[in-house]
Amino acid sequence: MKSENQSKQEYCDAMDKIHAPEYLQGKVRAMNRQSKVKSFKLRKLAYVAAALGILFVSSNAVTYAATGSTWVEKAIVIINGEEQEVDVEYFDYSRDGTEYKGIELHVDEDEVTSVAVEYSGD
Amino acid sequence: MDYEAIVNQNLDAVYRTALSYCKNTYDAEDVVQNTFAKLLQADVAFEDDRHIRRWLIRVAVNECKNMWKSFWRKNVCSIEELCYEPEDVTPQQKELLEEVLRLPPKYRIVIHLYYYEGYHVKEIAEMLKMSESNVQIRLMRARKKLKEQIKEA
Numbered sequence: 696m697k698s699e700n701q702s703k704q705e706y707c708d709a710m711d712k713i714h715a716p717e718y719l720q721g722k723v724r725a726m727n728r729q730s731k732v733k734s735f736k737l738r739k740l741a742y743v744a745a746a747l748g749i750l751f752v753s754s755n756a757v758t759y760a761a762t763g764s765t766w767v768e769k770a771i772v773i774i775n776g777e778e779q780e781v782d783v784e785y786f787d788y789s790r791d792g793t794e795y796k797g798i799e800l801h802v803d804e805d806e807v808t809s810v811a812v813e814y815s816g817d
Numbered sequence: 818m819d820y821e822a823i824v825n826q827n828l829d830a831v832y833r834t835a836l837s838y839c840k841n842t843y844d845a846e847d848v849v850q851n852t853f854a855k856l857l858q859a860d861v862a863f864e865d866d867r868h869i870r871r872w873l874i875r876v877a878v879n880e881c882k883n884m885w886k887s888f889w890r891k892n893v894c895s896i897e898e899l900c901y902e903p904e905d906v907t908p909q910q911k912e913l914l915e916e917v918l919r920l921p922p923k924y925r926i927v928i929h930l931y932y933y934e935g936y937h938v939k940e941i942a943e944m945l946k947m948s949e950s951n952v953q954i955r956l957m958r959a960r961k962k963l964k965e966q967i968k969e970a
Contacts, residue, residue, distance in 0.1 A: 699960070702913060702963075703932045705907075705909055705910050705913050706910075706913055706914070706917060706928075706932055706933060707932065707933055708906075708910055709906050709910035709911070709913065709914045710833055710837075710914075710929075710933050712905055712906055713829070713832070713833050713836065714829050714832070715828045715829055715831075715832035715849065716842075716846075719828075719832070719846050719849060719850075720824075720828060722850060723824055723828060723849060723850060723853045724821060724824055726850070726853055726854055726857060727857060
């Protein structure tokens, strides 16, 4: 069994090998006082709208991800009577042996990051 | 100290802290950008380099916690537990990293701050806004849980 010091050294050695990627370094260096802080809060109304399934999928498929199990469409979500265009991303994943399908809606980043709906079965 | 110098000295440390909490590069990158955006907007008189590092790490941890409070992170797991693989690590180092990342976030962060960043219990307590006894308890439980996990593996 390894000693605590040995484990500590191995953890430190492993962490030392992790560096921020170059593109991130560039982004951070290019920031200024006006750079926006991305909010992770959900606007309640957007969440409720997604949960109620008020979703109208348009016919414009935007991308098909390299994995073959995700793709993105445009959709219109009605929030408080106002139409808001969102990117709809579908994906498959499994957890504890159960297959799930997930839907994530990406809206205006300035106000809301994303809402998510997940379901299993057909 | 000017902004560029602060970034050069602290970017990796903030990134590693965010990664140890979030476990994936996408979230860690968001946390890093938010942290340095807040640095630019903050009006803090830093005493020295250590003060700057502590401040940045504290902000990064808070950003990680805010992210984990969101509906999405609470209810959906990442497709892979470990979404990044550092290059050039030995199998033993990779195994240990994976075991640390399997710990709950509240244990992972104290392990990282204590063993990697080298902060004392008192400093960690100030950064995480908890009591020193709480930090010591979390360290003790984290070590115990790690030993159990490594034994199982």
